[in-house]
Amino acid sequence: MSKRFAGKVAVVTGAAGGIGRATVVRLAGEGAQVFATDLAGTALDEMAAAADGVVATAAHDVTSWDDWQRVMADAATRFGGIDCLVNNAGIEGPIGALDEAPDEAFDLVMAVNVKGVFLGIKAAIPAFRKRGAGAIVNLASVAGVIGEPAIGPYVATKHAVIGLTKSVASGYGAEGIRANAVCPAPIDTRMMSALETGLAPGEEASVRALLEQRIPLGRYGTADEVAAVIAFLASDDASYVSGSIYTVDGGMTNY
Numbered sequence: 657m658s659k660r661f662a663g664k665v666a667v668v669t670g671a672a673g674g675i676g677r678a679t680v681v682r683l684a685g686e687g688a689q690v691f692a693t694d695l696a697g698t699a700l701d702e703m704a705a706a707a708d709g710v711v712a713t714a715a716h717d718v719t720s721w722d723d724w725q726r727v728m729a730d731a732a733t734r735f736g737g738i739d740c741l742v743n744n745a746g747i748e749g750p751i752g753a754l755d756e757a758p759d760e761a762f763d764l765v766m767a768v769n770v771k772g773v774f775l776g777i778k779a780a781i782p783a784f785r786k787r788g789a790g791a792i793v794n795l796a797s798v799a800g801v802i803g804e805p806a807i808g809p810y811v812a813t814k815h816a817v818i819g820l821t822k823s824v825a826s827g828y829g830a831e832g833i834r835a836n837a838v839c840p841a842p843i844d845t846r847m848m849s850a851l852e853t854g855l856a857p858g859e860e861a862s863v864r865a866l867l868e869q870r871i872p873l874g875r876y877g878t879a880d881e882v883a884a885v886i887a888f889l890a891s892d893d894a895s896y897v898s899g900s901i902y903t904v905d906g907g908m909t910n911y
Contacts, residue, residue: 660891661688665735667727669718669776670745672698674845675795675886677706678879679742682887684709691731691738693718694745718745718772724779731783738783740791740890743773746813748847751854754808762809769813773820777835781828789832793889794821796837798905806855814839818901825899834898836889841905842867844876873906 666683670676671692680692684707693716694700700713712734717723731738749765750757773794784790799807800814817837824835842848842864852860868874882904888894889902903909 659687660893661686661887663687664739665689665691665731665737666740666742666890667691667693667731667738667776667780668742668744669693669716669772670795671713672700672703673744674847674879675840675843675882676742676744677703678883679744679886680704680711681707682880682883683742683890684711686887686891688740689735691727691734693727718743718776719767721775721779724775728779728783737787738780738790739787740793741776741780742886742890743776743792743794743817744886745772746795746847748851748854749807749809749813751806751851754805757809765809765813766816769810770816770820773817777820777824781833784833785831790834791890791894792821792824792833792835793886794818794835794837795886796821796839796901798839798841798903798909800837800839801901801903801909807851821901822899829898834894836894836897836900836902838882838885838889839901839903839905839909840877840882841871841903841908842876843882844878848876871906871908872910875906877904877906 666688671680672694684690689710692713696715704711746769750761794817796817797814799811800818821835821837852863856863885904
């Protein structure tokens, strides 16, 4: 594997989950020093041990500004600066009819999926200015470019993530700061398993089959396939790519 991230420092949130874990492993394998964060009690140490490279970990609530400030300070202390941020942490939110979604569940998914990304951007920009450049990769979803009635709050958050991404690209490009969003289709992870169960308890295989029929490539994607696109966007190979929305969906949205 190439070492295109040699000398680079990356912060990755939601690092213990499927896409987050694959991203940490990919970036570290390509030479990055990675500061990987997730909620306390998740399998961060196990994830770090599986990575081939330099990985530090920290418990992190992405909805907390104090936590974000601590994470950025710790990453700078350990590694001397920050070159890229992968805002990956996210939750699926309530599943079911939009008019039946509890207010508190809506507030939580907005806090994690939107406020968490906003705070990450806000915390990263001063760190990037010290380096003279930086790259942000935000995890949106195909739900950020289409509508899905059973996961309306989640859809709203991912549309918002795309809006934040475009705003950063427009507002900070002159400072050498790039921002792009990755929009995965169904990926073989814990989140998709939870969605299958929420949509039709006991009929998960049928839900998966129906979703796969909507994907021209005929299958769910893998976390490694998403991590490969994230790594490209975070790297200097994408030095002229900013404000772009990359669907990693097997042709599902196809426009």
